[in-house]
Amino acid sequence: xxxxxxxxxxxxxxxxxxxxxxxxxxxxxxxxxxxxxxxxxxxxxxxxxxxxxxxxxxxxxxxxxxxxxxxxxxxxxxxxxxxxxxxxxxxxxxxxxxxxxxxxxxxxxxxxxxxxxxxxxxxxxxxxxxxxxxxxxxxxxxxxxxxxxxxxxxxxxxxxxxxxxxxxxxxxxxxxxxxxxxxxxxxxxxxxxxxxxxxxxxxxxxxxxxxxxxxxxxxxxxxxxxxxxxxxxxxxxxxxxxxxxxxxxxxxxxxxxxxxxxxxxxxxxxxxxxxxxxxxxxxxxxxxxxxxxxxxxxxxxxxxxxxxxxxxxxxxxxxxxxxxxxxxxxxxxxxxxxxxxxxxxxxxxxxxxxxxxxxxxxxxxxxxxxxxxxxxxxxxxxxxxxxxxxxxxxxxxxxxxxxxxxxxxxxxxxxxxxxxxxx
Numbered sequence: 401x402x403x404x405x406x407x408x409x410x411x412x413x414x415x416x417x418x419x420x421x422x423x424x425x426x427x428x429x430x431x432x433x434x435x436x437x438x439x440x441x442x443x444x445x446x447x448x449x450x451x452x453x454x455x456x457x458x459x460x461x462x463x464x465x466x467x468x469x470x471x472x473x474x475x476x477x478x479x480x481x482x483x484x485x486x487x488x489x490x491x492x493x494x495x496x497x498x499x500x501x502x503x504x505x506x507x508x509x510x511x512x513x514x515x516x517x518x519x520x521x522x523x524x525x526x527x528x529x530x531x532x533x534x535x536x537x538x539x540x541x542x543x544x545x546x547x548x549x550x551x552x553x554x555x556x557x558x559x560x561x562x563x564x565x566x567x568x569x570x571x572x573x574x575x576x577x578x579x580x581x582x583x584x585x586x587x588x589x590x591x592x593x594x595x596x597x598x599x600x601x602x603x604x605x606x607x608x609x610x611x612x613x614x615x616x617x618x619x620x621x622x623x624x625x626x627x628x629x630x631x632x633x634x635x636x637x638x639x640x641x642x643x644x645x646x647x648x649x650x651x652x653x654x655x656x657x658x659x660x661x662x663x664x665x666x667x668x669x670x671x672x673x674x675x676x677x678x679x680x681x682x683x684x685x686x687x688x689x690x691x692x693x694x695x696x697x698x699x700x701x702x703x704x705x706x707x708x709x710x711x712x713x714x715x716x717x718x719x720x721x722x723x724x725x726x727x728x729x730x731x732x733x734x735x736x737x738x739x740x741x742x743x744x745x746x747x748x749x750x751x752x753x754x755x756x757x758x759x760x761x762x763x764x765x766x767x768x769x770x771x772x773x774x775x776x777x778x779x780x781x782x783x784x785x786x787x788x789x790x791x792x793x794x795x796x797x798x799x800x801x802x803x804x805x806x807x808x809x810x811x812x813x814x815x816x817x818x819x820x821x822x823x
Contacts, residue, residue: 403440403785403817404464405474406451411436412475412795413448414763414778421695421724421768427757431778432795436474439464440785443816448779473795476779477546477786477813478740479766482678482699482728484584485536486529486564487554489520491734514554514588517733521554526567533571536731539738541577542821544798544810546786547777548577549654549770551626553584554733556598558606561585565610565619572620576820578784580770581620582654583610586627586634586642599638603645611649622771624675625651629668631661636668643672652771654699658682660710669696676726676769680713681705685721688714692722697769700761701730702746703737715751726769727761745802755796785817 405411415422416431437454439447447457494513497506521529533550540548550568555561565581572579585602589595613619625646629639643653652675657665659679666687669677677683677691678699691698700713718725729743737743744758753761767777775784790798792809801809813821 401463401465402446403467405436405438405440405467405469406454408433408436408438408469408474409471410434410473410475410795411438411448411469411779412473412759413780414476414759416778416780418780419764420773421697421765422760423692423722423724424719427719427725427760428754430756430759438474438779438787440817443785443818445779445781445783445785448781469789471791472811473790473792473797473809474779475788475790475795475798476763476777477788477815478544478762479770479772479777480540480545480548480728480731480740481676481697481726481766481769482551482701482730483540483548484551484553484730484732486533486550486552486568487517487521487733488524488528488532489517489733491516494734513734515591517554518556518588522560526563529564530567530571533567534575536738537571537575537577540740541813542810543739543741543808544788544813545740546577546813546815547579547767547770547772549580549582549624549728551582551584553587553626556585556588556590558585558601558609561606562609562613565613565623569618569620576815578772578776578786579620580622580624580772582624582626583607583646583651584626584628586639588628588633595634595638599634599641602642607642607645607649607651623651624654624770626655628656629663629665630656630659631663636664639665640668640672643668643674647672654678654769658684658687666691670694675771678728678730679704680718681710683714683718685717688718688721688723695724695768697724697726697765699726699728699766699769700747700751701728701743702750703743704730704735706746706750707735712750715747715753719753719757724765724768725757725761726766727758728766739802741798741808742802744799748799755799758799759795785814787814788812789814
């Protein structure tokens with residue numbers, strides 16, 4: 401039986417003209433229907449519109465499962481387009497090091513950072529890593545995220561990276577959240593390797609093996625390629641070679657760039673036609689121009705720059721430059737935030753963004769960044785019926801009342817038209 405959501409105080413579509421992404425001033429134009437109606441059939445949105453248009457399309461005698469959304473807000477499920485949730489090894493002690501002035505690279509050199517997490521993740525059992533991933537996905541779902549990108553990257557060596565991809569599929573096949581996977585073997589140079597030797601192995605061995613595993617259905621069907629393009633880690637030429645190899649094997653490019661240093665990553669994103677580049681703190685005007693030409697999404701990560709005390713990404717310049725801007729939590733072992741509403745709030749404060757721009761960045765533009773805006777990121781006919789039910793005066797409350805689960809106005813989370821979380 402079809403599900404009818406009726407009488408929504410606000411039905412927030414986000415976009416209503418099938419836009420795959422939104423740029424510039426248009427990011428302030430949120431599509432909202434007052435007293436909105438929506439019909440869901442077989443997990444997809446069959447109809448969305450006003451009460452009068454609903455009555456014109458459907459006969460009065462037609463039988464529905466009815467969800468009365470009077471005094472409630474209906475809005476799309478959030479999309480977290482940059483996360484690193486497969487890891488073991490708590491790094492809370494690093495906070496004190498950072499507060500005393502240690503930089504990201506100094507923490508790494510003192511035995512912390514990615515290397516610490518890699519060692520603990522290698523020694524963790526499959527069951528432990530799966531349990532930790534499931535727990536994190538559960539929390540993301542309760543905080544309104546219904547589609548997420550998940551990176552590897554705490555394996556580094558081939559067998560560990562492939563183990564993470566296999567575990568990712570095992571957990572995600574049984575979880576309500578939809579997931580796009582990302583291979584990040586080039587997150588850091590493995591012990592005993594150089595950037596040159598690690599790059600050679602990734603390009604000639606690991607990426608072809610991942611493609612083969614995809615074709616066999618042993619890992620997720622959607623896998624992107626990532627690299628941490630950074631001075632002293634994987635330099636520009638290493639990064640270009642890895643990303644091009646991934647592209648040649650059918651992967652979308654979604655990589656870390658221009659974070660700690662200007663590395664010409666924005667220019668590289670434009671040259672390779674990357675789908676997304678994350679961080680962007682040091683992106684150049686030329687990089688912004690080249691990203692805009694090929695619609696590369698800039699995935700900005702306010703919680704990470706806050707935790708690392710970095711200068712914030714130039715979000716206003718990216719928006720005015722015509723780049724599709726997306727916002728993500730960057731959940732990772734050193735910065736374990738899972739709340740996208742909190743991150744959207746931070747973006748408004750740190751980047752001087754409007755609530756409308758933030759919502760666009762956490763829905764349709766985030767879906768674009770991971771190749772899913774045809775099916776996710778807005779409430780439009782034909783898309784997957786992922787939506788949140790808010791008990792609040794207006795949709796902006798989700799961003800204003802930031803915090804953890806108990807403080808948010810989210811009362812129900814629907815995935816493919818079925819309620820999967822109720823508070």
